Structures are given as C-alpha cells and as structure tokens.
Amino acid sequence: MADHERVETESLPLTEPYKPTFDTDMQPKAEPAFIEPEEAPRRRRRWLRRKSSDDADHPASGIIPTAYTEAEAPPSEALPAAAAGGPLYLKWWKFILMLLAVWVPAAAAGAGLFYWWSHDASKHKTAVVFVVLAYVVVTTIAGLILAMVSDRPLVSALSIAMLSAVFAAVVGAAPVYGKFYCEHSQRHCAAGILPY
Numbered sequence: 571m572a573d574h575e576r577v578e579t580e581s582l583p584l585t586e587p588y589k590p591t592f593d594t595d596m597q598p599k600a601e602p603a604f605i606e607p608e609e610a611p612r613r614r615r616r617w618l619r620r621k622s623s624d625d626a627d628h629p630a631s632g633i634i635p636t637a638y639t640e641a642e643a644p645p646s647e648a649l650p651a652a653a654a655g656g657p658l659y660l661k662w663w664k665f666i667l668m669l670l671a672v673w674v675p676a677a678a679a680g681a682g683l684f685y686w687w688s689h690d691a692s693k694h695k696t697a698v699v700f701v702v703l704a705y706v707v708v709t710t711i712a713g714l715i716l717a718m719v720s721d722r723p724l725v726s727a728l729s730i731a732m733l734s735a736v737f738a739a740v741v742g743a744a745p746v747y748g749k750f751y752c753e754h755s756q757r758h759c760a761a762g763i764l765p766y
Contacts, residue, residue: 660723668724672731677742679705684743688750709735 683705687698713732719725752759760766 658721658723660727664724665727668727669731669734672728672735673738676709676735676738680739680742681746683739684746684750688746705739706736709733 683698683702687695687702690698709732713729713735716725716729716732719729748759749762752762758766
C-alpha cells in the first residue's frame with residue numbers, strides 16, 4: 571500500500587471501551603387509551619329485528635369488561651372427560667388384536683416375497699424388487715395417512731400396525747431366508763432354518 575493511500579488515524583476520534591449499564595429505573599406502566607367500539611353497519615332488511623332476552627341481560631354499552639383476578643374469577647365449567655364418539659383410549663388387548671390382524675398377513679407377505687425372490691430365475695429380479703418397494707411405500711403411506719385421524723384410538727392402533735408391517739414382513743421372511751441359506755451352505759442347521 572502506498573503512503574498516499576493510507577488513512578490518517580490521528581485526526582479520527584478515539585474509541586473507548588463501552589460497558590452498558592442496563593439500568594432504566596422504574597418506568598410507569600402506560601395504560602392503554604379507551605377505544606370506542608365501532609358501530610355495526612346497518613343492515614338493509616325489510617323486517618324489524620326483535621330484541622331477545624339475552625340483549626336485555628347484556629346491554630350494548632360498548633364497555634369492555636376488565637380481567638378478573640384469581641380470587642374474583644367465576645368458577646369455570648368442567649370439561650367433558652371423553653368425546654361424544656367414545657373414550658380416547660384403547661384397551662391393551664384390542665391393541666394386540668389390531669397388531670396381530672395386520673402383522674400376520676404382513677408376515678405371510680414377507681415370506682411370500684422372499685420365496686418369490688429366492689426362486690426367481692431372472693438375472694436382475696426386477697419384478698420382485700419393484701413389488702417389495704411398492705409394498706414398503708404403500709404400507710408406510712397408509713400408516714402415515716391413518717395417523718392423521720384424530721380421536722379414533724382404533725385407527726391410531728391400525729396406523730401403528732401399518733407403519734410396523736414392514737418389520738413384520740422381515741420377521742416372516744426370516745425362516746424362508748434361513749431355509750434358503752441352509753440349502754446353499756455347508757454349515758449345520760437346526761430344523762433346517764437356523765444355522766449354528
């Protein structure tokens with residue numbers, strides 16, 4: 571850098587270290603100004619509106635009620651324990667039955683898909699792999715869609731079962747894989763499916 575390009579720092583103001591105090595003292599809380607409510611636009615009707623008994627209890631004075639303190643607040647109504655559709659819980663045995671109703675066919679599908687894969691004579695096994703991918707995608711998307719239903723515990727259990735159906739298919743395919751492995755290896759197998 572040339573001498574004529576340098577900035578003369580002696581004529582610039584010096585900076586000093588600054589430490590904020592964060593002390594603002596007590597500030598009075600500003601009360602909001604009263605806002606007059608706007609009048610409702612007149613409706614053009616051919617008949618007169620009758621005043622109900624509710625209008626007599628609550629006159630339209632335009633004054634906004636103040637908030638209650640905890641001691642002055644009127645008691646609130648109790649919330650209902652369950653929705654109108656029934657309880658929001660599921661008994662454990664219903665959950666187990668729902669899991670079994672989905673997992674048993676899923677395990678059979680997994681065993682059938684692996685059997686098809688192991689006995690497919692094609693070189694690339696494209697059809698089998700496509701069906702397995704479609705099975706995984708369909709069960710996952712169905713489980714996610716079912717999970718969006720609220721206040722239905724049986725549908726939630728079905729959602730959990732559908733999301734875990736892929737794992738049930740893997741468990742169902744395990745004995746078929748064990749048999750396939752034992753047929754193609756020189757190791758000893760227990761019951762023809764479990765190598766040891």
